[in-house]
Amino acid sequence: MAHEETVYDALDLAHGGEGQWAFGTGFDDPLAGVDTTVPDGVDPADLGAYCLMLGDDALVLAQRLTEWITAAPELEEEVALANIALDLLGQARLLLARAGAAGVLGRSRELAGPTIPDEDALACFRDPDEFRCTALVAAPNGDFGRTMVRLLVATTLRLAVLTRLRASRDPVLAALAAKGAHELTYHRDYAARWVLRLGDGTAESSRRAQAGVDDVWPLLADVFSPTDVERRLAAAGVAVDPSGTRAEVTDVLTTVLRRATLRVPPWPADEAPAGRHGRHGPELVDLLSRLQGLARQHPAATW
Amino acid sequence: MVSRVARAIRRGRAEPPTRTVDPRAVAGAVVDPELPMLTLADLGVLRDVRTGAGGTVVVEITPTYTGCPALGVMRADLLHALHSAGFPDVEVRTVLAPPWSTDWITEAGRRALAAAGIAPPGPAPVRPDGPVPLDLGPTRRTAACPLCGSAETEQTSEFGATACTALRRCRACREPFEHLKEL
Numbered sequence: 068m069a070h071e072e073t074v075y076d077a078l079d080l081a082h083g084g085e086g087q088w089a090f091g092t093g094f095d096d097p098l099a100g101v102d103t104t105v106p107d108g109v110d111p112a113d114l115g116a117y118c119l120m121l122g123d124d125a126l127v128l129a130q131r132l133t134e135w136i137t138a139a140p141e142l143e144e145e146v147a148l149a150n151i152a153l154d155l156l157g158q159a160r161l162l163l164a165r166a167g168a169a170g171v172l173g174r175s176r177e178l179a180g181p182t183i184p185d186e187d188a189l190a191c192f193r194d195p196d197e198f199r200c201t202a203l204v205a206a207p208n209g210d211f212g213r214t215m216v217r218l219l220v221a222t223t224l225r226l227a228v229l230t231r232l233r234a235s236r237d238p239v240l241a242a243l244a245a246k247g248a249h250e251l252t253y254h255r256d257y258a259a260r261w262v263l264r265l266g267d268g269t270a271e272s273s274r275r276a277q278a279g280v281d282d283v284w285p286l287l288a289d290v291f292s293p294t295d296v297e298r299r300l301a302a303a304g305v306a307v308d309p310s311g312t313r314a315e316v317t318d319v320l321t322t323v324l325r326r327a328t329l330r331v332p333p334w335p336a337d338e339a340p341a342g343r344h345g346r347h348g349p350e351l352v353d354l355l356s357r358l359q360g361l362a363r364q365h366p367a368a369t370w
Numbered sequence: 371m372v373s374r375v376a377r378a379i380r381r382g383r384a385e386p387p388t389r390t391v392d393p394r395a396v397a398g399a400v401v402d403p404e405l406p407m408l409t410l411a412d413l414g415v416l417r418d419v420r421t422g423a424g425g426t427v428v429v430e431i432t433p434t435y436t437g438c439p440a441l442g443v444m445r446a447d448l449l450h451a452l453h454s455a456g457f458p459d460v461e462v463r464t465v466l467a468p469p470w471s472t473d474w475i476t477e478a479g480r481r482a483l484a485a486a487g488i489a490p491p492g493p494a495p496v497r498p499d500g501p502v503p504l505d506l507g508p509t510r511r512t513a514a515c516p517l518c519g520s521a522e523t524e525q526t527s528e529f530g531a532t533a534c535t536a537l538r539r540c541r542a543c544r545e546p547f548e549h550l551k552e553l
Contacts, residue, residue, distance in 0.1 A: 095442050100463020143527035150529040157437020226502060242466035246436050248502065249469065249553055256505045257528060263506060315501050326506060
């Protein structure tokens with residue numbers, strides 16, 4: 068081996084030793100060695116569909132956050148947003164791999180070809196109407212103020228779900244939730260501090276933060292509405308019914324906004340789930356075209 | 371020294387001991403790719419090393435952060451180190467529960483971090499079973515400067531170059547340093 072000694076040598080060797088290994092290719096199964104047996108009495112299709120909901124929320128929000136890389140107001144914030152995105156991407160990998168292990172792959176498996184891992188096939192070879200994320204995470208970032216408001220709302224919701232999911236009868240979901248809740252605690256506090264700083268900052272920062280709140284609030288219309296899959300799995304002790312998180316979420320958001328001297332808009336009336344059933348606006352199509360473009364044009368590319 | 375030998379073996383520049391070698395010692399001496407002053411055993415991510423049926427060495431590791439890309443490198447490094455040490459059949463399994471916390475870092479690991487200029491973590495936060503309370507104040511975490519020892523330090527960013535570190539600055543000696551933040 069002529070190349071320099073780096074921490075990636077063993078990884079490179081494991082992938083042929085040609086120096087072609089790069090992040091994005093040749094990942095190992097993130098659930099290697101984990102027992103992915105579906106609990107008794109649970110429909111694997113339901114479990115897989117639920118993993119896609121939680122996994123797609125994380126994947127799409129991670130993609131939105133990475134759009135700030137090279138564009139954030141300060142280097143530290145860029146690093147912070149990249150870190151949060153990385154945590155969410157890690158959660159997405161496990162959840163999509165869990166969906167794949169439960170047999171929920173759909174056409175993505177044929178389109179991706181046999182060598183692409185399940186989670187990559189699901190991330191890069193599903194069409195927008197096969198994604199199960201909410202409009203809350205798919206919406207464009209807007210300015211930094213709106214980005215922080217959306218991050219606060221999305222992480223508050225996700226933390227409320229994950230703390231409850233720690234008691235899931237599915238040991239994989241329970242373990243992932245226990246770990247993810249620790250990470251989300253950092254994410255939510257980070258976003259909350261920024262909303263405080265912007266809302267209670269200059270006239271301009273406060274105006275932008277309030278505009279962000281007013282833009283994001285309507286996206287809360289369907290986040291507390293359970294799908295039939297969530298209802299069934301919640302009854303079986305596997306999933307969390309999001310309607311049960313409403314009191315905690317509204318309390319946290321109200322607390323932060325009041326402290327930030329921002330006006331709390333009226334809570335939108337509940338609507339039936341849309342994104343959870345694959346009904347999305349053009350912003351998700353746009354996001355996915357960038358997320359999936361390389362993988363679709365050059366499946367299994369190495370460089 | 372142990373980790374240096376393991377690294378040399380890993381790079382194929384030292385002869386692996388072929389007899390009476392303990393796979394636990396080999397696996398435990400593999401270092402973290404991003405914090406190479408720490409062995410995987412010191413970092414607390416090595417959960418178990420055992421020899422199973424037919425001589426297969428089964429290694430269990432747990433991720434620090436869910437998305438930490440170092441896990442794939444650790445897996446490859448473990449396989450390579452154990453293969454080089456004369457164990458042809460190795461299986462590296464991921465364990466997700468209980469989740470890793472910085473409390474799993476050993477005393478030796480904490481000393482190694484400090485010696486390398488990285489402030490070791492304090493005790494991990496106590497976590498309620500119910501809703502997680504908001505923390506809106508400036509972070510209460512403290513860390514003594516690993517260079518001059520002063521307690522007068524401030525956080526410059528909660529997120530650093532790796533998933534597990536925050537950035538701090540010492541008010542006494544003015545040096546910036548990394549802090550392995552409590553998780």
